[in-house]
Amino acid sequence: MRQNTAIYLCFHFPRKYVSGRHNVNGKIDVENRICNQCCANEVEDEEHFVLRCDKYKLERAEFLTSLYEIFPELSNAPDKEKNDFLIKADDYEIFTLLSSFLDLTDKIRGLL
Numbered sequence: 325m326r327q328n329t330a331i332y333l334c335f336h337f338p339r340k341y342v343s344g345r346h347n348v349n350g351k352i353d354v355e356n357r358i359c360n361q362c363c364a365n366e367v368e369d370e371e372h373f374v375l376r377c378d379k380y381k382l383e384r385a386e387f388l389t390s391l392y393e394i395f396p397e398l399s400n401a402p403d404k405e406k407n408d409f410l411i412k413a414d415d416y417e418i419f420t421l422l423s424s425f426l427d428l429t430d431k432i433r434g435l436l
């Protein structure tokens with residue numbers, strides 16, 4: 325089974341970065357889509373959400389440990405490179421790991 329991670333993220337990503345594109349009060353500039361789930365004062369884009377937001381650090385540790393077992397070269401890569409890898413991935417194992425991580429984050433946020 326081939327599954328594009330980017331497509332999955334689009335459907336599964338009700339974060340400020342995405343919702344700001346189509347806000348009922350008009351488009352919110354990217355730099356103003358700050359994550360309200362942590363104190364990092366960063367735009368809540370895919371990279372922040374999946375790789376840095378403190379709110380999900382325990383769930384992320386499990387996700388990244390599993391990811392690095394499959395792709396050890398990613399463990400020392402910068403976040404931008406990891407994010408690009410995840411977004412462009414069409415690997416079933418990555419899709420499965422990422423979907424498990426996103427399901428856990430949705431539970432934390434009360435979306436499930």
Ligand SMILES: [Zn+2]
Nearest residue numbers: 359361362377
């Ligand atoms: Zn955050």
